[in-house]
Amino acid sequence: MTDIPQIVYVVDDDEAVRDSLELLLSTVGLNSKTYSSALNFLDDYAHIHQSEQHACILLDIRMPGMSGIELQQTLIERGSKLPIIFITGHGDIPMAVKAIQKGAMDFIAKPFHDQDLLDRIQQALRLHAERYEALRDSQQTQQHLLTLTPRESQVLQLMLAGNANKVIAAELSLSQRTIEVHRAHVMEKMHAPSLALLVQKMSRLES
């Protein structure tokens, strides 16, 4: 988790605000990339989307052209998992509340305390890392499922329903010994050291 590089995307129409944020982030060793408009960010989005980095967006709520809120909506529609921290000005609180309701991680009012901002950014990067890992785990589980034979899949379903080997054996008209072998294969192929972990992997897959 820690070996993956981190980056903060800054979207703000004010040059001085962007530049000062870039400097502040650099003092704590955080990489950043700045955009002067929501459209500029979207132009780069294909590239951002494929990036393997843990990232978050620091997004100005009030910008000429496409606003921060509109960019948020567009990103939701595109299925983005990037956490958003909104930067708000005086009197933007009602807008910020709406943004939070739509799933923004947090907002911070200009001018801000550096530590408040950096704490929120760390939190956002952790959140992205978690979302990223969850996605990767679920993809792996998906892959593992594909390696099971039809019989092993049947055994897996009955295992998840909480049945003992004896019951599974009766259900499938097989010997208990055979079920034990299938069961060992399922655990191995699913990379699950215990039944509890297997259930956890499968439940994450469904959500």
Next chain:
Amino acid sequence: MTDTNEQFSALMNAAVDGILLINDRGSIEAVNSAVERLFGYSKDELFGKNVSLLMPEPDKSQHDGYLSNYLNSGEAKIIGIGREVRARCKSGKILPIYLSVGDYHDGNQVKFVGIIRDLSQQKTREAKLAEAEKEIHQLVSHLAQVSRVSVMGEMAANIAHEINQPLSAIATYAQSARRLLNVATPDLHTLKKPLDKIAEQALRAGEIIKGVRTWVREQDTERQRCELDKLILAVIEIARLSNEQDEIDIQLELEPGLPEVMVDPIQLQQVLFNLIRNALDASKSCQRAKSIVISAEATSTERVTVRVNDRGAGIDEEARSRIFEPFVTTKDAGMGMGLSICKTIIEAHGGELSYCPRSEGGTSFYFTLPTAISTSANSL
């Protein structure tokens, strides 16, 4: 075979338009039923009478002249053409009509047929339409006025946003600089950039503040002699729009015969609008205070004083000394720009804006202005 006369008579009387026949001396020889209906005279009352009976002045006394003029010169003013004229009913009512006239020869006598169409319904419709148009026009200009007068609030919001940008950048640069110093052996050269930027952004913030003053001053060119009471009444109209359910009573105490003032009417209305809106806001948040009073009086031949009194909660101690400074506000969602701009405007007009708490509770904001007479005397 039907009698031709009967057929002719049926035709005449079925016509919706009035039809009237006169001889070359202007005497009425025949009318149809529509003429009776339109003018309120019976056929018998009209036969043999001069057709000028059905006309208001000036046509009434000139009609004989029109006739002989046509008979002598053959120059047609209306004959064969038709036009809109006014007619007079028995009741004295004036009727807008469309009159078309044709002439024909009966033996060697010239006779005239007039066909009369009543235009009163059409005129009523047109008048209604014109009135509606006028109302729309008034509404539009009223709206334009509202937006000019309330522009200050919008501007205040923009200024607050604008000024927040450099402030925010300054804070972030300064905090970055502190972090750069916070290492065992700081590289002092790295501080140059944030320090330069802080200076630059502080100047930018200053420019924005200067811009507000320029905005007020740039509008100085529009000064004119204005009747103070009319300006006040117009603003109150606008303020009533923002006082939706009429929850606060807006009262007026204008001294009769207020002197004229030399002002930019829009700017003065912006000031008044701000003061009134503040008073309304103060009243809304206070149970006992459901009315505000706007008064104006001449305090001498050279000065007038306008007051906006509310019975709200008053201004807290803390804010009192700074209430006219930019970005000082006592409202939850206020920008703290309104009073600061008001003061700048009033002072630019040679007046003063101030306030005092009222003994019965609430606040009185008041400003003075030089009268137009004293303004022109001073500029001589």
